[in-house]
Amino acid sequence: xxxxxxxxxxxxxxxxxxxxxxxxxxxxxxxxxxxxxxxxxxxxxxxxxxxxxxxxxxxxxxxxxxxxxxxxxxxxxxxxxxxxxxxxxxxxxxxxxxxxxxxxxxxxxxxxxxxxxxxxxxxxxxxxxxxxxxxxxxxxxxxxxxxxxxxxxxxxxxxxxxxxxxxxxxxxxxxxxxxxxxxxxxxxxxxxxxxxxxxxxxxxxxxxxxxxxxxxxxxxxxxxxxxxxxxxxxxxxxxxxxxxxxxxxxxxxxxxxxxxxxxxxxxxxxxxxxxxxxxxxxxxxxxxxxxxxxxxxxxxxxxxx
Amino acid sequence: xxxxxxxxxxxxxxxxxxxxxxxxxxxxxxxxxxxxxxxxxxxxxxxxxxxxxxxxxxxxxxxxxxxxxxxxxxxxxxxxxxxxxxxxxxxxxxxxxxxxxxxxxxxxxxxxxxxxxxxxxxxxxxxxxxxxxxxxxxxxxxxxxxxxxxxxxxxxxxxxxxxxxxxxxxxxxxxxxxxxxxxxxxxxxxxxxxxxxxxxxxxxxxxxxxxxxxxxxxxxxxxxxxxxxxxxxxxxxxxxxxxxxxxxxxxxxxxxxxxxxxxxxxxxx
Numbered sequence: 001x002x003x004x005x006x007x008x009x010x011x012x013x014x015x016x017x018x019x020x021x022x023x024x025x026x027x028x029x030x031x032x033x034x035x036x037x038x039x040x041x042x043x044x045x046x047x048x049x050x051x052x053x054x055x056x057x058x059x060x061x062x063x064x065x066x067x068x069x070x071x072x073x074x075x076x077x078x079x080x081x082x083x084x085x086x087x088x089x090x091x092x093x094x095x096x097x098x099x100x101x102x103x104x105x106x107x108x109x110x111x112x113x114x115x116x117x118x119x120x121x122x123x124x125x126x127x128x129x130x131x132x133x134x135x136x137x138x139x140x141x142x143x144x145x146x147x148x149x150x151x152x153x154x155x156x157x158x159x160x161x162x163x164x165x166x167x168x169x170x171x172x173x174x175x176x177x178x179x180x181x182x183x184x185x186x187x188x189x190x191x192x193x194x195x196x197x198x199x200x201x202x203x204x205x206x207x208x209x210x211x212x213x214x215x216x217x218x219x220x221x222x223x224x225x226x227x228x229x230x231x232x233x234x235x236x237x238x239x240x241x242x243x244x245x246x247x248x249x250x251x252x253x254x255x256x257x258x259x260x261x262x263x264x265x266x267x268x269x270x271x272x273x274x275x276x277x278x279x280x281x282x283x284x285x286x287x288x289x290x291x292x293x294x295x296x297x298x299x300x301x302x303x304x305x
Numbered sequence: 306x307x308x309x310x311x312x313x314x315x316x317x318x319x320x321x322x323x324x325x326x327x328x329x330x331x332x333x334x335x336x337x338x339x340x341x342x343x344x345x346x347x348x349x350x351x352x353x354x355x356x357x358x359x360x361x362x363x364x365x366x367x368x369x370x371x372x373x374x375x376x377x378x379x380x381x382x383x384x385x386x387x388x389x390x391x392x393x394x395x396x397x398x399x400x401x402x403x404x405x406x407x408x409x410x411x412x413x414x415x416x417x418x419x420x421x422x423x424x425x426x427x428x429x430x431x432x433x434x435x436x437x438x439x440x441x442x443x444x445x446x447x448x449x450x451x452x453x454x455x456x457x458x459x460x461x462x463x464x465x466x467x468x469x470x471x472x473x474x475x476x477x478x479x480x481x482x483x484x485x486x487x488x489x490x491x492x493x494x495x496x497x498x499x500x501x502x503x504x505x506x507x508x509x510x511x512x513x514x515x516x517x518x519x520x521x522x523x524x525x526x527x528x529x530x531x532x533x534x535x536x537x538x539x540x541x542x543x544x545x546x547x548x549x550x551x552x553x554x555x556x557x558x559x560x561x562x563x564x565x566x567x568x569x570x571x572x573x574x
Contacts, residue, residue: 002367002368242552
C-alpha cells in the first residue's frame with residue numbers, strides 16, 4: 001500500500017516505512033542511540049530527497065526519544081540532573097556547530113569533511129570499545145579475579161565545580177558533562193543527527209556512568225537537540241515531512257519497545273560489544289563509500305522551481 | 306533554408322500562444338485555452354485538434370502515479386508528435402573525481418531551464434518525420450531541450466554534464482527513456498498515453514501537439530494540464546510553506562504526543 005508524502009513529493013510503500021522505523025526503533029530501545037545515522041541514508045535509498053530525509057528523521061527522532069525516555073524513566077534509568085547538565089553544553093555546542101557548518105560550507109567540501117570526521121571518530125571509538133569489551137568478556141570467564149573498581153581515577157577528577165550525580169553514582173566536575181554536551185552538540189549540528197552515537201560511548205568511557213543509566217539519559221538530551229533541529233529545518237529549509245515522520249514513528253515505537261525489553265536482558269559488557277560492532281560497521285561503510293568508485297560520478301540538485 | 310525560416314514564422318505564433326498560457330495560468334486557463342485554438346491551428350489552414358481525458362492530476366494521499374490519454378484528429382495526411390513538459394527548474398549537476406583515493410565533488414554546472422518533467426511521443430521515429438533543425442527549434446526530443454548553461458565550462462565538458470543530467474532525470478522517471486508511440490486509428494484519429502510517475506512535480510504543464518508534414522511543422526495546438534496536491538497532503542504542504550514556524554512546532558508536538566502515547570501501555574503491563 002503506497003502513501004504520498006506531501007513534502008518529499010514521492011509515494012512510498014507504507015510497510016517499507018513502518019519496517020524501517022521499526023528497525024531503527026529497535027536500536028534506539030537497546031542502545032539509546034537515536035538512529036539518525038541509519039534513517040537518513042535508508043530514506044534516501046528508497047527515494048526521499050536527501051534534504052527532506054535529514055529533516056524528517058530529526059522529527060521522528062523527537063517522538064522516538066520521548067517514548068524511549070519515558071520507558072527508561074519508569075525503570076528508574078534516567079539521570080535527569082546529568083541530562084540537563086549535558087543539555088546546557090549541547091545547546092551551546094549546537095549553536096557553535098551551526099556557525100561552523102556555515103563556515104565550512106563557504107569553504108566548500110562540507111560533505112567530505114563530515115564523512116572524514118565520522119570515519120576517524122567512529123573508527124577510533126569503535127576500536128577502543130571493542131578492545132575493552134573483549135577484555136571484559138575474557139575476565140568474566142576467569143575465576144578468582146578481583147572485582148574491578150567502579151571506575152579509574154585520573155586527571156578528570158581533579159577538575160573544579162564538582163557535583164554529585166546520585167543516579168549515576170558519580171561525584172565529578174560538571175565541566176565534564178558540559179564539555180561532552182558541547183562536543184556532541186557541535187557534531188549533531190554538523191552531521192544532522194542526534195549524536196547518541198558519540199554520546200553513549202563517551203558517557204560510558206569518559207564519564208564512567210553505569211551502562212544501565214546511559215540510554216535513558218542520552219535520549220533525554222536527544223529530545224531537545226532533535227526538536228531544535230526540526231524547528232530550524234522547518235523554518236529555514238521547509239524540508240520537514242510530518243507525514244513521513246509520523247509513519248516512521250508508528251513503526252519506531254513498536255521497535256523501541258521490543259528493543260528496550262531486549263536491552264535489559266543483555267549484560268552491560270555484551271551491550272557494549274554489540275554497540276562497538278555497530279559503530280565499527282558504520283565507520284567501515286562510510287570509509288568504503290568514500291573510496292569505492294561511485295556508480296554514477298554525477299549527482300543533481302534542484303536549486304529552484 | 307526558406308522552409309526553415311517559414312517554419313520559424315509559424316513557430317513564433319505557436320510559441321506566442323504558449324507564453325499566453327504561462328502568463329494566464331493564475332487567472333484560469335479556460336479563456337486562454339479557447340484563444341489558443343483560435344490562434345494557432347486555423348491560421349495555417351492545417352488543423353490539428355486534440356484534448357486530454359483529464360486536465361487535472363490530483364495528488365491525493367494514495368497517489369501512485371497517473372496516466373492521461375491525449376486524443377485528437379488531423380484534417381489531412383501527416384504525422385503527429387506530442388510533447389508534455391512540466392514547469393522549468395534550475396538544476397545543478399556535480400561531478401565527483403578521485404583525489405588521493407577519495408571521491409570528491411570537484412566540478413559543477415548549473416542549468417537554468419530544465420523541464421521538471423518531459424514526455425515525447427510521435428507516430429513514427431522522430432528522425433524520419435522531422436528535420437533536425439526543426440526538431441531543435443520546437444525542442445522535440447530529449448536531445449533538443451536547449452538547456453541554458455550557467456558559468457564558463459568548455460563545450461565538451463558541458464555535454465558530459467548534459468548527458469549526466471538527462472540520465473539522472475531518466476532514473477527518476479521524469480524524462481523518458483525513449484519516444485512513445487502516437488497511435489493512429491484510421492487515417493485521421495490519433496491517441497497516445499502520457500504516464501506520470503508518483504514523484505511528478507506539481508505545477509502547470511503544457512501539452513503540445515504538432516502536425517508534421519514534409520519534415521516540417523505545419524500546425525499545432527497547446528493544451529494545459531495542472532498537477533496539483535489535494536486533500537490532507539495539500540493542507541500539510543500549504544501550512545509548511547505559509548507558516549513554517551507554526552508547522553515546525555506542530556511537527557515537534559505531534560511527534561512528542563505520539564511518543565508519549567506509544568509508551569503508555571507499559572503502565573498496565
